[in-house]
Amino acid sequence: MELPTKPIQVQLSDGSLIRVEATLIGEQRVASHTQLFKEVTTVIRSIAKELSSTLQDVQREASPDKMSVKLGVEIAVESGQLTALIVKGAGKANLEITMEWSGRSGDGIPTA
Amino acid sequence: MASQQLDHLLQQCTVRLSVQGGHGTGFFVAPGLILTCAHVVERAESGLVDVFWKENNQRYFAEIGVLPGEPNIDLALLKVTTEVSNHPCVLFDQAVSHLDDRLYSFGYPEDNADGDPVTCSYEGESFRDNSSLLKLKGGQFNFGASGSPLLNRRTDGVCGIVNISRSTTTDLGGRAIPTPEILTQFPQLKKLNQQVHQIDKRWAIAALNSHQSTIQRSLGCGFGAGLALGMLRAAIAPFFHHLPSVDFVSSFWQGGVLGVALALGIARSNKRNRQLNRTWSNGAIVSGTLFFGIAHLLVGFFNGSFSIEAPLVAPMGFLAGLGLSIALHDQPWIGVAQVDSSQRSSASQPVVNRWGLRLMLVGLAFMLIQGIFIQFKTKGTGIVIAWSHVFYEAELSRYATLNWWQEFMTRCPEWFNYLALLDAAVVGVVFAIGMTFGPTLTTQILVRWYDILKRLEHDE
Numbered sequence: 194m195e196l197p198t199k200p201i202q203v204q205l206s207d208g209s210l211i212r213v214e215a216t217l218i219g220e221q222r223v224a225s226h227t228q229l230f231k232e233v234t235t236v237i238r239s240i241a242k243e244l245s246s247t248l249q250d251v252q253r254e255a256s257p258d259k260m261s262v263k264l265g266v267e268i269a270v271e272s273g274q275l276t277a278l279i280v281k282g283a284g285k286a287n288l289e290i291t292m293e294w295s296g297r298s299g300d301g302i303p304t305a
Numbered sequence: 306m307a308s309q310q311l312d313h314l315l316q317q318c319t320v321r322l323s324v325q326g327g328h329g330t331g332f333f334v335a336p337g338l339i340l341t342c343a344h345v346v347e348r349a350e351s352g353l354v355d356v357f358w359k360e361n362n363q364r365y366f367a368e369i370g371v372l373p374g375e376p377n378i379d380l381a382l383l384k385v386t387t388e389v390s391n392h393p394c395v396l397f398d399q400a401v402s403h404l405d406d407r408l409y410s411f412g413y414p415e416d417n418a419d420g421d422p423v424t425c426s427y428e429g430e431s432f433r434d435n436s437s438l439l440k441l442k443g444g445q446f447n448f449g450a451s452g453s454p455l456l457n458r459r460t461d462g463v464c465g466i467v468n469i470s471r472s473t474t475t476d477l478g479g480r481a482i483p484t485p486e487i488l489t490q491f492p493q494l495k496k497l498n499q500q501v502h503q504i505d506k507r508w509a510i511a512a513l514n515s516h517q518s519t520i521q522r523s524l525g526c527g528f529g530a531g532l533a534l535g536m537l538r539a540a541i542a543p544f545f546h547h548l549p550s551v552d553f554v555s556s557f558w559q560g561g562v563l564g565v566a567l568a569l570g571i572a573r574s575n576k577r578n579r580q581l582n583r584t585w586s587n588g589a590i591v592s593g594t595l596f597f598g599i600a601h602l603l604v605g606f607f608n609g610s611f612s613i614e615a616p617l618v619a620p621m622g623f624l625a626g627l628g629l630s631i632a633l634h635d636q637p638w639i640g641v642a643q644v645d646s647s648q649r650s651s652a653s654q655p656v657v658n659r660w661g662l663r664l665m666l667v668g669l670a671f672m673l674i675q676g677i678f679i680q681f682k683t684k685g686t687g688i689v690i691a692w693s694h695v696f697y698e699a700e701l702s703r704y705a706t707l708n709w710w711q712e713f714m715t716r717c718p719e720w721f722n723y724l725a726l727l728d729a730a731v732v733g734v735v736f737a738i739g740m741t742f743g744p745t746l747t748t749q750i751l752v753r754w755y756d757i758l759k760r761l762e763h764d765e
Contacts, residue, residue: 197474201448204326220480222379223470224345225415225449226327273344273448 341452398462412453598623
């Protein structure tokens with residue numbers, strides 16, 4: 194079932210207000226508060242941090258020459274709090290990870 | 306009939322609470338105390354909340370007084386820093402809500418921050434974070450509705466406070482913290498709330514009004530009008546104590562019967578013409594005329610002087626009934642005056658003007674009827690009719706046979722006839738007051754009676 198969306202007022206760090214179409218997740222506490230966009234950027238930073246540490250492990254173990262991660266982030270409101278929602282992109286995946294090896298000798302295809 | 310209904314009183318209890326970058330709803334629970342949800346005021350700077358009370362269009366400040374000991378309980382009690390005069394308070398209802406109870410809520414959601422109602426029904430008890438919540442279905446609670454009181458229309462009490470919406474975009478309902486939980490968290494509130502309602506009877510009266518049928522209200526009108534006229538008549542009776550057939554008791558009941566007849570005539574037919582409430586109601590006028598005229602004939606019949614009086618009394622009764630019905634049929638006014646008499650706090654309504662205007666109209670109607678009689682009758686009969694006006698003719702037509710009365714009439718100057726106009730105006734005003742206060746009076750009696758019954762129950 195598609196989650197309902199609603200334009201909500203969001204305040205940026207410099208104090209300016211914008212309206213963002215946000216996805217409403219589940220039940221909400223219904224005080225009418227201007228949400229701070231910082232709550233979303235903080236989550237995005239955490240996601241990036243989490244992913245990068247995982248990818249560093251992958252790099253160490255599998256040594257791909259090139260890696261890219263594609264993720265879709267939607268702004269969501271859950272229990273009255275702003276948050277980021279990782280959504281599916283064009284395909285079926287939430288996270289689209291691409292790894293490339295250039296085929297140099299010695300490295301070979303990783304076994305794990 | 307427009308009477309003070311609970312939904313309206315509940316609105317008057319609510320306030321819009323604004324904090325840095327947001328708002329929610331709260332409501333008065335005791336003098337100067339506002340209950341809301343903790344998450345509504347969590348961003349309040351230095352603990353101060355801006356309070357807007359729509360009822361008198363004023364802004365106040367409130368400080369966060371008490372928060373519950375348990376952090377997961379979404380409640381906050383605010384104390385207004387300046388005095389708010391004569392605000393109503395909700396009545397807490399600790400009774401368990403029944404499945405499918407119809408509920409009414411009023412709050413200040415962001416899509417209509419000037420105030421918006423929600424109706425929903427009770428789906429049952431639900432649980433979250435070790436506490437129970439009322440689950441509501443069938444109403445749309447939007448952002449800003451948190452802190453709205455939830456009125457149970459079956460028990461006439463506030464059964465909870467809204468804090469969660471199950472969908473802000475559809476009418477999926479919401480959840481509310483039940484009253485027993487509120488009173489557990491703020492035990493002092495129970496006593497404070499009870500104390501308010503021991504003195505301030507607005508809620509009890511509105512609750513009774515909500516359930517009173519048109520027939521009950523009509524009977525109230527009849528009771529009030531009958532009592533007022535009967536008392537007036539009885540007060541005048543001693544001045545005629547030396548005349549035959551005039552005594553306190555008979556004067557009282559005759560005046561009373563006529564008053565009741567007219568009031569019921571107008572009120573009863575109003576029910577049939579409910580859709581015409583605010584326009585001319587022909588049914589009310591016809592019914593009022595018939596009731597009043599027939600009541601005159603009945604009074605004459607029970608006096609044993611039907612054959613003598615009927616030709617004089619009957620046309621007078623019917624004509625007077627017609628005039629009075631035209632002046633009085635407008636029931637919504639009676640309802641409005643009834644509300645105002647029980648609640649004088651509403652500064653926004655020009656109560657006195659409306660009241661004064663209507664009383665004047667009824668007084669004028671009586672005077673006009675009297676004037677018609679005076680103009681169309683001979684001097685002697687004119688005085689008889691004038692002095693007997695619509696309520697005294699039964700006895701006074703007999704007084705005409707007395708020598709002193711005939712002498713009085715022949716010596717009486719012409720202008721004396723017109724004193725009767727003043728007399729008629731007084732009767733008219735007394736009648737209108739009686740009819741206006743009748744329903745409130747009966748409600749008040751009922752409220753006191755319920756109080757006594759409850760106290761007895763409690764003592765047992």
